[in-house]
Amino acid sequence: MLSKNRGYAVLREIRSEPALEGIRVVALTAFAMQGDRERALEAGFDDYLTKPVSVANLPAQEPE
Secondary structure, eight states: OOOHHHHHHHHHHHHHOGGGTTOOOEEEESSOOTTHHHHHHHHTOSEEEESSOOGGGSOOOOOO
């Protein structure tokens, strides 16, 4: 499990790597707090999901 801050650090690393351009990064948490979704999306995550996650609720993969 990553701490909240570590997840944001990993996102910054992914976003700074040109070879990873276009990769979707989704924040996943079991400890959702009010405002977290907005902060995650503003930080650059493509989506924000809370546990438990149902496969039926996962975002559709973009066609290549």
